Amino acid sequence: MTNPQWIEACEVDDVEEEDVIRFDHEDRTFAIYRTDKGEFFASDGYCTHEKFHLSNGLVMGSTIECPKHNGRFDIKTGAAKRTPVCVDLRTYPVKIENDKVFIQI
Amino acid sequence: MTDNEMVIVGAGEAGARAAAELRAQGFDGPITLIGDEPHLPYERPPLSKGQLCDVEEPAPAFILTKEKLDDLQIQLLSGDAASRIDRSRHIVQLASGREVPYTKLLLATGANPRRLTVQGNAAGELHYLRKFGDALAIRDRMKPGARVAVIGGGFIGLETAASATARECDVTLIEVGPRILMRGVPPQIAEMVEARHRQAGVRFAIGVMIERIDRDQDGYWVKLADGSFIGCDLIIAGIGAVPETTLAQDCGLAIENGIQVNEYLMTSDPDIYAAGDCCSFPHPMFDNRRIRLEAWRNAQDQGTQAAVNMLGVEPAPYAALPWFWSDQYDQTLQVAGLADGASTTIERDLNEAGKLFFHLAEDGRLLSVSGMGPAGAFSKEMRLAEMLAEKQARPDAALLADPSVKLKTLLREFD
Numbered sequence: 001m002t003n004p005q006w007i008e009a010c011e012v013d014d015v016e017e018e019d020v021i022r023f024d025h026e027d028r029t030f031a032i033y034r035t036d037k038g039e040f041f042a043s044d045g046y047c048t049h050e051k052f053h054l055s056n057g058l059v060m061g062s063t064i065e066c067p068k069h070n071g072r073f074d075i076k077t078g079a080a081k082r083t084p085v086c087v088d089l090r091t092y093p094v095k096i097e098n099d100k101v102f103i104q105i
Numbered sequence: 106m107t108d109n110e111m112v113i114v115g116a117g118e119a120g121a122r123a124a125a126e127l128r129a130q131g132f133d134g135p136i137t138l139i140g141d142e143p144h145l146p147y148e149r150p151p152l153s154k155g156q157l158c159d160v161e162e163p164a165p166a167f168i169l170t171k172e173k174l175d176d177l178q179i180q181l182l183s184g185d186a187a188s189r190i191d192r193s194r195h196i197v198q199l200a201s202g203r204e205v206p207y208t209k210l211l212l213a214t215g216a217n218p219r220r221l222t223v224q225g226n227a228a229g230e231l232h233y234l235r236k237f238g239d240a241l242a243i244r245d246r247m248k249p250g251a252r253v254a255v256i257g258g259g260f261i262g263l264e265t266a267a268s269a270t271a272r273e274c275d276v277t278l279i280e281v282g283p284r285i286l287m288r289g290v291p292p293q294i295a296e297m298v299e300a301r302h303r304q305a306g307v308r309f310a311i312g313v314m315i316e317r318i319d320r321d322q323d324g325y326w327v328k329l330a331d332g333s334f335i336g337c338d339l340i341i342a343g344i345g346a347v348p349e350t351t352l353a354q355d356c357g358l359a360i361e362n363g364i365q366v367n368e369y370l371m372t373s374d375p376d377i378y379a380a381g382d383c384c385s386f387p388h389p390m391f392d393n394r395r396i397r398l399e400a401w402r403n404a405q406d407q408g409t410q411a412a413v414n415m416l417g418v419e420p421a422p423y424a425a426l427p428w429f430w431s432d433q434y435d436q437t438l439q440v441a442g443l444a445d446g447a448s449t450t451i452e453r454d455l456n457e458a459g460k461l462f463f464h465l466a467e468d469g470r471l472l473s474v475s476g477m478g479p480a481g482a483f484s485k486e487m488r489l490a491e492m493l494a495e496k497q498a499r500p501d502a503a504l505l506a507d508p509s510v511k512l513k514t515l516l517r518e519f520d
Binding site: 018052053056057058065067068069070083084 | 401513
Protein backbone atom coordinates (compact mmCIF):
# COMPACT_ATOMS: atom_id res chain seq x y z
CA MET A 1 0.00 0.00 0.00
CA THR A 2 1.26 3.44 -0.89
CA ASN A 3 0.50 6.37 1.35
CA PRO A 4 -2.72 8.25 0.67
CA GLN A 5 -2.19 11.05 -1.82
CA TRP A 6 -4.22 13.96 -3.08
CA ILE A 7 -5.53 13.51 -6.62
CA GLU A 8 -7.15 16.22 -8.69
CA ALA A 9 -10.63 14.95 -9.57
CA CYS A 10 -12.40 17.81 -11.34
CA GLU A 11 -13.14 21.52 -11.39
CA VAL A 12 -15.59 22.92 -8.87
CA ASP A 13 -17.88 23.94 -11.73
CA ASP A 14 -17.99 20.42 -13.14
CA VAL A 15 -20.48 19.40 -10.45
CA GLU A 16 -23.80 21.18 -10.11
CA GLU A 17 -25.24 21.78 -6.68
CA GLU A 18 -27.11 18.74 -5.38
CA ASP A 19 -25.52 16.48 -7.96
CA VAL A 20 -22.80 13.91 -8.48
CA ILE A 21 -20.28 13.04 -11.17
CA ARG A 22 -18.12 10.02 -11.87
CA PHE A 23 -14.35 10.20 -11.56
CA ASP A 24 -12.14 7.35 -12.75
CA HIS A 25 -8.56 7.10 -11.58
CA GLU A 26 -6.27 4.28 -12.65
CA ASP A 27 -8.43 1.16 -12.25
CA ARG A 28 -10.80 2.64 -9.69
CA THR A 29 -14.00 4.63 -9.96
CA PHE A 30 -15.21 7.31 -7.56
CA ALA A 31 -18.23 9.53 -7.09
CA ILE A 32 -17.73 13.25 -6.41
CA TYR A 33 -20.71 14.95 -4.79
CA ARG A 34 -21.79 18.52 -4.27
CA THR A 35 -24.58 18.92 -1.73
CA ASP A 36 -27.43 21.43 -1.78
CA LYS A 37 -25.28 23.52 0.59
CA GLY A 38 -22.42 23.51 -1.91
CA GLU A 39 -20.12 21.21 0.07
CA PHE A 40 -18.04 18.59 -1.73
CA PHE A 41 -17.67 14.94 -0.76
CA ALA A 42 -16.22 11.82 -2.37
CA SER A 43 -16.86 8.08 -2.12
CA ASP A 44 -16.30 4.84 -3.95
CA GLY A 45 -18.11 4.98 -7.28
CA TYR A 46 -20.05 1.75 -7.09
CA CYS A 47 -23.05 0.96 -4.92
CA THR A 48 -22.27 -1.65 -2.27
CA HIS A 49 -25.29 -3.77 -3.26
CA GLU A 50 -24.62 -4.40 -6.93
CA LYS A 51 -21.78 -2.99 -9.00
CA PHE A 52 -23.57 0.04 -10.34
CA HIS A 53 -22.34 3.60 -10.78
CA LEU A 54 -23.72 5.90 -8.09
CA SER A 55 -22.90 8.85 -10.37
CA ASN A 56 -26.11 8.00 -12.25
CA GLY A 57 -28.05 8.34 -9.00
CA LEU A 58 -29.99 11.19 -7.55
CA VAL A 59 -28.62 13.53 -4.89
CA MET A 60 -31.27 14.91 -2.55
CA GLY A 61 -29.81 17.21 0.07
CA SER A 62 -26.89 15.16 1.37
CA THR A 63 -28.20 11.74 0.39
CA ILE A 64 -27.29 9.75 -2.71
CA GLU A 65 -29.77 7.21 -4.02
CA CYS A 66 -28.56 4.38 -6.23
CA PRO A 67 -30.50 4.43 -9.50
CA LYS A 68 -30.69 0.67 -9.70
CA HIS A 69 -32.60 -0.39 -6.59
CA ASN A 70 -32.97 2.87 -4.67
CA GLY A 71 -30.52 2.00 -1.92
CA ARG A 72 -29.45 5.20 -0.15
CA PHE A 73 -26.26 6.46 1.49
CA ASP A 74 -25.37 9.51 3.53
CA ILE A 75 -22.94 11.37 1.28
CA LYS A 76 -21.00 12.82 4.23
CA THR A 77 -20.37 9.55 6.11
CA GLY A 78 -21.09 6.83 3.56
CA ALA A 79 -23.60 5.28 5.99
CA ALA A 80 -26.15 2.92 4.38
CA LYS A 81 -29.61 4.39 4.94
CA ARG A 82 -32.15 2.34 3.02
CA THR A 83 -32.54 -1.28 1.90
CA PRO A 84 -31.35 -3.14 -0.10
CA VAL A 85 -27.97 -1.67 0.84
CA CYS A 86 -26.58 -2.79 4.17
CA VAL A 87 -22.85 -2.19 3.67
CA ASP A 88 -21.60 1.37 4.17
CA LEU A 89 -19.91 3.22 1.35
CA ARG A 90 -16.22 4.10 1.71
CA THR A 91 -15.67 7.86 1.71
CA TYR A 92 -12.54 9.93 1.02
CA PRO A 93 -11.31 13.30 2.24
CA VAL A 94 -11.89 16.21 -0.14
CA LYS A 95 -10.20 19.61 -0.42
CA ILE A 96 -10.77 22.54 -2.77
CA GLU A 97 -7.79 24.52 -4.05
CA ASN A 98 -7.94 27.11 -6.84
CA ASP A 99 -11.43 25.97 -7.86
CA LYS A 100 -10.23 22.40 -8.26
CA VAL A 101 -11.54 19.43 -6.29
CA PHE A 102 -8.95 17.06 -4.84
CA ILE A 103 -9.65 13.73 -3.17
CA GLN A 104 -7.28 11.84 -0.91
CA ILE A 105 -7.02 8.18 -1.87
CA MET B 106 -42.43 -8.69 24.10
CA THR B 107 -40.16 -11.70 24.63
CA ASP B 108 -43.08 -14.12 25.03
CA ASN B 109 -44.13 -13.39 21.47
CA GLU B 110 -43.04 -15.66 18.64
CA MET B 111 -42.94 -14.25 15.14
CA VAL B 112 -43.26 -16.73 12.29
CA ILE B 113 -42.93 -16.02 8.58
CA VAL B 114 -43.98 -18.49 5.91
CA GLY B 115 -42.09 -17.87 2.67
CA ALA B 116 -38.38 -17.03 2.58
CA GLY B 117 -38.36 -14.87 -0.55
CA GLU B 118 -37.94 -11.12 -0.80
CA ALA B 119 -40.94 -10.16 1.36
CA GLY B 120 -40.36 -12.83 4.00
CA ALA B 121 -36.63 -12.22 4.37
CA ARG B 122 -37.04 -8.44 4.57
CA ALA B 123 -39.77 -8.87 7.18
CA ALA B 124 -37.56 -11.09 9.32
CA ALA B 125 -34.71 -8.57 9.23
CA GLU B 126 -37.07 -5.68 9.93
CA LEU B 127 -38.56 -7.36 13.03
CA ARG B 128 -35.04 -7.28 14.54
CA ALA B 129 -34.34 -3.79 13.24
CA GLN B 130 -37.47 -2.66 15.11
CA GLY B 131 -36.02 -4.03 18.34
CA PHE B 132 -38.06 -7.21 18.66
CA ASP B 133 -35.98 -9.59 20.79
CA GLY B 134 -38.11 -12.77 20.80
CA PRO B 135 -37.84 -15.77 18.48
CA ILE B 136 -38.20 -15.23 14.72
CA THR B 137 -38.72 -18.25 12.48
CA LEU B 138 -38.52 -18.03 8.70
CA ILE B 139 -39.97 -21.03 6.85
CA GLY B 140 -39.04 -21.68 3.21
CA ASP B 141 -39.74 -24.62 0.93
CA GLU B 142 -36.60 -24.10 -1.16
CA PRO B 143 -33.26 -25.52 0.01
CA HIS B 144 -31.42 -22.18 -0.34
CA LEU B 145 -30.86 -19.23 1.90
CA PRO B 146 -33.24 -16.38 0.98
CA TYR B 147 -32.18 -15.00 -2.43
CA GLU B 148 -33.13 -12.29 -4.90
CA ARG B 149 -35.28 -13.38 -7.83
CA PRO B 150 -34.73 -10.49 -10.31
CA PRO B 151 -31.34 -11.81 -11.56
CA LEU B 152 -32.90 -15.19 -12.48
CA SER B 153 -34.17 -13.98 -15.86
CA LYS B 154 -31.29 -11.60 -16.43
CA GLY B 155 -27.62 -12.10 -15.54
CA GLN B 156 -27.99 -15.61 -14.12
CA LEU B 157 -29.21 -16.97 -17.47
CA CYS B 158 -26.20 -15.41 -19.21
CA ASP B 159 -23.41 -16.13 -16.73
CA VAL B 160 -20.69 -18.23 -18.29
CA GLU B 161 -19.65 -19.61 -14.92
CA GLU B 162 -22.24 -21.57 -12.96
CA PRO B 163 -24.17 -18.78 -11.22
CA ALA B 164 -24.82 -18.63 -7.49
CA PRO B 165 -27.98 -17.13 -5.98
CA ALA B 166 -27.74 -13.50 -4.85
CA PHE B 167 -28.46 -13.97 -1.17
CA ILE B 168 -30.62 -11.48 0.71
CA LEU B 169 -29.58 -12.88 4.07
CA THR B 170 -26.33 -14.82 4.43
CA LYS B 171 -25.76 -17.49 7.06
CA GLU B 172 -23.71 -14.99 9.09
CA LYS B 173 -26.45 -12.38 8.89
CA LEU B 174 -29.11 -14.89 9.99
CA ASP B 175 -26.94 -15.94 12.92
CA ASP B 176 -26.17 -12.36 13.78
CA LEU B 177 -29.87 -11.44 13.78
CA GLN B 178 -30.80 -14.72 15.48
CA ILE B 179 -33.32 -15.61 12.81
CA GLN B 180 -34.13 -19.31 12.65
CA LEU B 181 -34.38 -20.41 9.01
CA LEU B 182 -36.23 -23.66 8.35
CA SER B 183 -35.43 -24.27 4.69
CA GLY B 184 -36.51 -27.12 2.45
CA ASP B 185 -39.48 -27.84 4.70
CA ALA B 186 -42.73 -26.41 3.35
CA ALA B 187 -45.51 -25.22 5.61
CA SER B 188 -48.41 -27.59 5.05
CA ARG B 189 -51.14 -26.33 7.38
CA ILE B 190 -52.08 -23.46 9.65
CA ASP B 191 -54.03 -24.23 12.80
CA ARG B 192 -55.48 -20.85 13.70
CA SER B 193 -57.14 -21.93 16.93
CA ARG B 194 -53.90 -23.41 18.33
CA HIS B 195 -51.71 -20.73 16.67
CA ILE B 196 -49.50 -23.33 15.05
CA VAL B 197 -47.91 -23.77 11.61
CA GLN B 198 -47.40 -27.39 10.67
CA LEU B 199 -44.59 -28.30 8.27
CA ALA B 200 -44.34 -31.10 5.71
CA SER B 201 -41.91 -32.89 8.04
CA GLY B 202 -44.56 -32.94 10.77
CA ARG B 203 -42.78 -30.29 12.81
CA GLU B 204 -45.03 -27.77 14.53
CA VAL B 205 -44.07 -24.10 14.86
CA PRO B 206 -46.11 -22.00 17.30
CA TYR B 207 -46.75 -18.35 16.47
CA THR B 208 -48.09 -15.26 18.16
CA LYS B 209 -48.19 -13.32 14.88
CA LEU B 210 -47.80 -14.96 11.51
CA LEU B 211 -46.79 -13.45 8.16
CA LEU B 212 -47.72 -15.19 4.92
CA ALA B 213 -45.22 -14.29 2.21
CA THR B 214 -45.93 -17.25 -0.01
CA GLY B 215 -45.42 -15.47 -3.32
CA ALA B 216 -46.87 -16.65 -6.60
CA ASN B 217 -46.38 -19.57 -8.98
CA PRO B 218 -45.98 -19.40 -12.74
CA ARG B 219 -49.27 -19.82 -14.56
CA ARG B 220 -49.18 -23.08 -16.52
CA LEU B 221 -50.06 -23.12 -20.18
CA THR B 222 -52.97 -25.38 -21.04
CA VAL B 223 -52.39 -26.68 -24.55
CA GLN B 224 -52.83 -29.80 -26.67
CA GLY B 225 -49.91 -31.94 -27.82
CA ASN B 226 -47.52 -34.64 -26.64
CA ALA B 227 -44.96 -32.13 -25.30
CA ALA B 228 -47.31 -29.77 -23.50
CA GLY B 229 -45.86 -30.94 -20.20
CA GLU B 230 -42.24 -30.23 -21.17
CA LEU B 231 -42.33 -26.45 -21.06
CA HIS B 232 -39.97 -24.59 -18.76
CA TYR B 233 -41.20 -21.98 -16.31
CA LEU B 234 -39.06 -19.49 -14.42
CA ARG B 235 -39.60 -18.67 -10.78
CA LYS B 236 -36.89 -20.32 -8.73
CA PHE B 237 -33.13 -20.55 -8.86
CA GLY B 238 -33.35 -24.20 -9.91
CA ASP B 239 -35.59 -23.20 -12.84
CA ALA B 240 -32.98 -20.67 -13.98
CA LEU B 241 -30.20 -23.29 -13.85
CA ALA B 242 -32.27 -25.77 -15.88
CA ILE B 243 -33.00 -23.15 -18.55
CA ARG B 244 -29.44 -21.83 -18.60
CA ASP B 245 -28.04 -25.32 -19.18
CA ARG B 246 -30.23 -25.71 -22.28
CA MET B 247 -29.52 -22.24 -23.70
CA LYS B 248 -26.54 -23.39 -25.71
CA PRO B 249 -25.20 -21.18 -28.51
CA GLY B 250 -27.21 -21.88 -31.65
CA ALA B 251 -30.12 -23.48 -29.76
CA ARG B 252 -33.57 -22.61 -31.10
CA VAL B 253 -35.54 -21.07 -28.26
CA ALA B 254 -39.26 -20.32 -28.23
CA VAL B 255 -40.49 -17.96 -25.54
CA ILE B 256 -44.22 -17.92 -24.89
CA GLY B 257 -45.43 -14.65 -23.37
CA GLY B 258 -44.41 -11.06 -24.01
CA GLY B 259 -44.35 -9.87 -20.42
CA PHE B 260 -41.27 -8.98 -18.36
CA ILE B 261 -40.18 -12.58 -17.73
CA GLY B 262 -40.62 -13.62 -21.36
CA LEU B 263 -38.84 -10.56 -22.74
CA GLU B 264 -35.96 -10.71 -20.29
CA THR B 265 -35.55 -14.41 -21.01
CA ALA B 266 -35.55 -13.67 -24.76
CA ALA B 267 -32.88 -10.99 -24.28
CA SER B 268 -30.77 -13.39 -22.20
CA ALA B 269 -31.18 -16.17 -24.79
CA THR B 270 -30.04 -13.74 -27.47
CA ALA B 271 -27.00 -12.88 -25.37
CA ARG B 272 -26.27 -16.62 -25.24
CA GLU B 273 -26.37 -16.62 -29.07
CA CYS B 274 -29.58 -18.61 -29.28
CA ASP B 275 -32.06 -18.26 -32.12
CA VAL B 276 -35.13 -16.77 -30.45
CA THR B 277 -38.81 -16.55 -31.36
CA LEU B 278 -41.24 -14.86 -28.99
CA ILE B 279 -44.92 -15.80 -29.15
CA GLU B 280 -47.53 -13.48 -27.67
CA VAL B 281 -51.20 -14.37 -28.03
CA GLY B 282 -52.35 -10.85 -27.09
CA PRO B 283 -52.51 -7.92 -29.52
CA ARG B 284 -49.09 -6.60 -28.41
CA ILE B 285 -46.29 -7.30 -25.96
CA LEU B 286 -46.35 -5.82 -22.44
CA MET B 287 -50.14 -5.47 -22.37
CA ARG B 288 -50.21 -5.32 -18.62
CA GLY B 289 -49.15 -2.03 -17.07
CA VAL B 290 -46.82 -0.77 -19.82
CA PRO B 291 -48.01 1.85 -22.33
CA PRO B 292 -47.94 1.00 -26.06
CA GLN B 293 -45.26 3.63 -26.78
CA ILE B 294 -42.78 1.76 -24.61
CA ALA B 295 -43.91 -1.66 -25.84
CA GLU B 296 -43.02 -0.49 -29.35
CA MET B 297 -39.55 0.64 -28.25
CA VAL B 298 -38.98 -2.71 -26.52
CA GLU B 299 -40.12 -4.72 -29.51
CA ALA B 300 -37.90 -2.69 -31.85
CA ARG B 301 -34.90 -3.31 -29.61
CA HIS B 302 -35.56 -7.06 -29.60
CA ARG B 303 -36.00 -7.16 -33.38
CA GLN B 304 -32.70 -5.32 -33.74
CA ALA B 305 -31.11 -8.09 -31.65
CA GLY B 306 -32.55 -10.70 -34.01
CA VAL B 307 -35.60 -11.89 -32.03
CA ARG B 308 -38.55 -12.92 -34.20
CA PHE B 309 -42.09 -12.24 -33.05
CA ALA B 310 -45.41 -14.04 -33.53
CA ILE B 311 -47.97 -11.65 -32.06
CA GLY B 312 -51.73 -11.90 -31.80
CA VAL B 313 -51.84 -15.57 -32.68
CA MET B 314 -53.07 -18.48 -30.57
CA ILE B 315 -51.06 -21.62 -29.89
CA GLU B 316 -52.81 -24.76 -31.10
CA ARG B 317 -50.52 -27.52 -29.91
CA ILE B 318 -46.99 -28.36 -28.86
CA ASP B 319 -45.45 -31.66 -29.93
CA ARG B 320 -42.04 -33.24 -30.01
CA ASP B 321 -40.47 -35.52 -32.58
CA GLN B 322 -36.89 -36.51 -33.43
CA ASP B 323 -36.18 -32.96 -34.70
CA GLY B 324 -37.19 -31.28 -31.49
CA TYR B 325 -40.29 -29.38 -30.43
CA TRP B 326 -42.92 -27.99 -32.78
CA VAL B 327 -45.20 -25.19 -31.69
CA LYS B 328 -48.20 -25.10 -33.99
CA LEU B 329 -49.89 -21.71 -34.26
CA ALA B 330 -53.51 -21.05 -35.16
CA ASP B 331 -52.46 -19.54 -38.51
CA GLY B 332 -51.13 -22.96 -39.47
CA SER B 333 -47.44 -22.13 -39.13
CA PHE B 334 -44.98 -24.15 -37.06
CA ILE B 335 -42.10 -22.94 -34.93
CA GLY B 336 -39.40 -25.53 -34.51
CA CYS B 337 -37.30 -25.27 -31.35
CA ASP B 338 -35.08 -27.06 -28.85
CA LEU B 339 -36.33 -25.30 -25.72
CA ILE B 340 -39.63 -23.66 -24.78
CA ILE B 341 -39.99 -21.24 -21.90
CA ALA B 342 -43.42 -19.96 -20.91
CA GLY B 343 -43.81 -16.70 -19.00
CA ILE B 344 -47.55 -16.13 -19.07
CA GLY B 345 -48.18 -14.62 -15.68
CA ALA B 346 -48.33 -15.86 -12.13
CA VAL B 347 -50.98 -17.14 -9.78
CA PRO B 348 -50.83 -16.06 -6.12
CA GLU B 349 -50.00 -18.93 -3.76
CA THR B 350 -52.99 -18.98 -1.43
CA THR B 351 -53.38 -22.68 -0.56
CA LEU B 352 -52.43 -22.36 3.12
CA ALA B 353 -54.57 -19.27 3.58
CA GLN B 354 -57.55 -20.77 1.81
CA ASP B 355 -57.33 -24.05 3.72
CA CYS B 356 -57.47 -22.28 7.07
CA GLY B 357 -60.41 -20.13 6.03
CA LEU B 358 -58.81 -16.72 5.45
CA ALA B 359 -60.58 -14.39 3.03
CA ILE B 360 -59.28 -14.66 -0.54
CA GLU B 361 -59.79 -12.06 -3.24
CA ASN B 362 -57.28 -12.20 -6.10
CA GLY B 363 -54.76 -13.45 -3.57
CA ILE B 364 -54.88 -13.34 0.20
CA GLN B 365 -57.09 -10.42 1.13
CA VAL B 366 -55.43 -7.90 3.46
CA ASN B 367 -56.48 -4.47 4.66
CA GLU B 368 -54.36 -1.32 4.36
CA TYR B 369 -52.30 -2.54 7.34
CA LEU B 370 -51.54 -5.80 5.48
CA MET B 371 -53.64 -7.70 8.03
CA THR B 372 -55.67 -10.66 6.77
CA SER B 373 -59.19 -11.49 7.96
CA ASP B 374 -57.46 -12.99 11.04
CA PRO B 375 -55.86 -10.18 13.10
CA ASP B 376 -52.95 -12.45 14.07
CA ILE B 377 -52.05 -13.19 10.46
CA TYR B 378 -50.56 -10.74 7.96
CA ALA B 379 -49.64 -11.18 4.31
CA ALA B 380 -47.14 -9.39 2.06
CA GLY B 381 -45.78 -9.48 -1.47
CA ASP B 382 -47.03 -11.28 -4.58
CA CYS B 383 -49.50 -13.43 -2.63
CA CYS B 384 -51.77 -10.67 -1.33
CA SER B 385 -54.21 -8.06 -2.62
CA PHE B 386 -54.56 -4.77 -0.79
CA PRO B 387 -56.48 -1.49 -1.12
CA HIS B 388 -54.24 1.31 -2.42
CA PRO B 389 -55.01 4.75 -0.95
CA MET B 390 -53.39 6.60 -3.87
CA PHE B 391 -55.74 4.93 -6.31
CA ASP B 392 -59.11 5.43 -4.61
CA ASN B 393 -58.53 2.39 -2.40
CA ARG B 394 -58.82 0.14 -5.41
CA ARG B 395 -57.79 -3.40 -4.48
CA ILE B 396 -54.62 -4.38 -6.32
CA ARG B 397 -52.09 -7.17 -6.25
CA LEU B 398 -48.53 -6.50 -7.37
CA GLU B 399 -45.87 -8.89 -8.55
CA ALA B 400 -42.86 -6.70 -8.06
CA TRP B 401 -39.55 -6.80 -6.28
CA ARG B 402 -39.80 -3.43 -4.57
CA ASN B 403 -43.38 -4.03 -3.47
CA ALA B 404 -42.38 -7.35 -1.90
CA GLN B 405 -39.55 -5.66 -0.08
CA ASP B 406 -41.57 -2.68 1.13
CA GLN B 407 -44.62 -4.71 2.13
CA GLY B 408 -42.46 -7.20 3.99
CA THR B 409 -40.89 -4.34 5.90
CA GLN B 410 -44.23 -2.65 6.66
CA ALA B 411 -45.89 -5.92 7.67
CA ALA B 412 -43.10 -6.52 10.19
CA VAL B 413 -43.66 -3.09 11.74
CA ASN B 414 -47.42 -3.66 11.88
CA MET B 415 -47.09 -7.16 13.38
CA LEU B 416 -45.29 -5.62 16.34
CA GLY B 417 -48.22 -3.27 16.80
CA VAL B 418 -46.21 -0.39 18.21
CA GLU B 419 -46.62 2.14 15.41
CA PRO B 420 -48.66 0.42 12.72
CA ALA B 421 -49.04 2.35 9.46
CA PRO B 422 -50.96 1.76 6.25
CA TYR B 423 -49.03 0.60 3.22
CA ALA B 424 -49.19 3.28 0.54
CA ALA B 425 -46.01 3.08 -1.55
CA LEU B 426 -46.27 4.00 -5.21
CA PRO B 427 -46.10 0.80 -7.30
CA TRP B 428 -42.79 0.54 -9.15
CA PHE B 429 -41.51 -2.01 -11.67
CA TRP B 430 -38.36 -2.28 -13.64
CA SER B 431 -36.97 -4.53 -16.32
CA ASP B 432 -33.52 -4.76 -17.89
CA GLN B 433 -33.25 -5.90 -21.49
CA TYR B 434 -30.03 -5.59 -23.47
CA ASP B 435 -28.51 -2.18 -22.68
CA GLN B 436 -31.92 -0.70 -21.86
CA THR B 437 -33.76 -0.27 -18.61
CA LEU B 438 -37.52 0.10 -18.49
CA GLN B 439 -39.35 1.51 -15.49
CA VAL B 440 -42.96 2.09 -14.57
CA ALA B 441 -44.01 4.06 -11.49
CA GLY B 442 -47.65 4.30 -10.48
CA LEU B 443 -50.67 2.85 -12.26
CA ALA B 444 -51.67 4.32 -15.60
CA ASP B 445 -55.24 2.90 -15.60
CA GLY B 446 -57.64 5.83 -15.73
CA ALA B 447 -55.15 8.20 -17.33
CA SER B 448 -56.63 10.39 -20.06
CA THR B 449 -53.50 12.13 -21.39
CA THR B 450 -49.97 10.96 -22.08
CA ILE B 451 -47.16 13.52 -22.34
CA GLU B 452 -43.89 12.48 -23.93
CA ARG B 453 -40.58 13.87 -22.72
CA ASP B 454 -37.82 13.07 -25.18
CA LEU B 455 -34.44 12.81 -23.48
CA ASN B 456 -32.68 12.06 -26.77
CA GLU B 457 -29.89 9.57 -26.21
CA ALA B 458 -30.98 9.17 -22.58
CA GLY B 459 -34.31 7.65 -23.64
CA LYS B 460 -37.91 8.72 -23.26
CA LEU B 461 -40.34 9.37 -20.42
CA PHE B 462 -44.12 9.21 -20.64
CA PHE B 463 -46.25 11.03 -18.09
CA HIS B 464 -49.77 9.68 -17.70
CA LEU B 465 -52.19 12.26 -16.36
CA ALA B 466 -55.75 11.92 -15.08
CA GLU B 467 -58.49 14.14 -16.44
CA ASP B 468 -58.01 16.53 -13.50
CA GLY B 469 -54.31 16.85 -14.34
CA ARG B 470 -53.06 14.64 -11.54
CA LEU B 471 -49.95 12.64 -12.41
CA LEU B 472 -50.96 8.97 -12.04
CA SER B 473 -48.01 7.21 -13.53
CA VAL B 474 -44.70 7.68 -15.27
CA SER B 475 -43.09 5.14 -17.51
CA GLY B 476 -39.90 5.27 -19.47
CA MET B 477 -37.08 3.49 -21.15
CA GLY B 478 -33.50 4.34 -21.85
CA PRO B 479 -29.93 3.22 -21.33
CA ALA B 480 -29.23 2.78 -17.62
CA GLY B 481 -27.52 5.98 -16.62
CA ALA B 482 -28.78 9.50 -17.18
CA PHE B 483 -32.23 8.01 -17.75
CA SER B 484 -32.37 6.70 -14.19
CA LYS B 485 -31.93 10.16 -12.68
CA GLU B 486 -34.76 11.67 -14.72
CA MET B 487 -37.02 8.69 -14.09
CA ARG B 488 -36.45 8.90 -10.34
CA LEU B 489 -37.41 12.57 -10.28
CA ALA B 490 -40.50 11.80 -12.36
CA GLU B 491 -41.43 9.06 -9.92
CA MET B 492 -41.13 11.52 -7.02
CA LEU B 493 -43.50 13.86 -8.85
CA ALA B 494 -46.00 11.01 -9.09
CA GLU B 495 -45.51 10.20 -5.40
CA LYS B 496 -46.55 13.75 -4.57
CA GLN B 497 -49.67 13.30 -6.72
CA ALA B 498 -48.62 16.54 -8.37
CA ARG B 499 -50.55 18.33 -11.13
CA PRO B 500 -47.61 19.55 -13.21
CA ASP B 501 -47.96 21.75 -16.27
CA ALA B 502 -48.03 19.50 -19.35
CA ALA B 503 -45.93 21.88 -21.46
CA LEU B 504 -43.19 21.94 -18.83
CA LEU B 505 -43.15 18.13 -18.57
CA ALA B 506 -42.68 17.86 -22.31
CA ASP B 507 -39.78 20.33 -22.36
CA PRO B 508 -36.50 18.55 -21.53
CA SER B 509 -34.78 21.88 -20.89
CA VAL B 510 -37.05 22.36 -17.85
CA LYS B 511 -35.45 20.49 -14.98
CA LEU B 512 -37.71 17.99 -13.22
CA LYS B 513 -35.94 18.85 -9.97
CA THR B 514 -37.18 22.41 -10.35
CA LEU B 515 -40.72 21.18 -11.06
CA LEU B 516 -40.55 18.90 -8.07
CA ARG B 517 -39.70 21.80 -5.74
CA GLU B 518 -42.91 23.56 -6.74
CA PHE B 519 -44.86 20.76 -5.11
CA ASP B 520 -42.93 20.66 -1.83
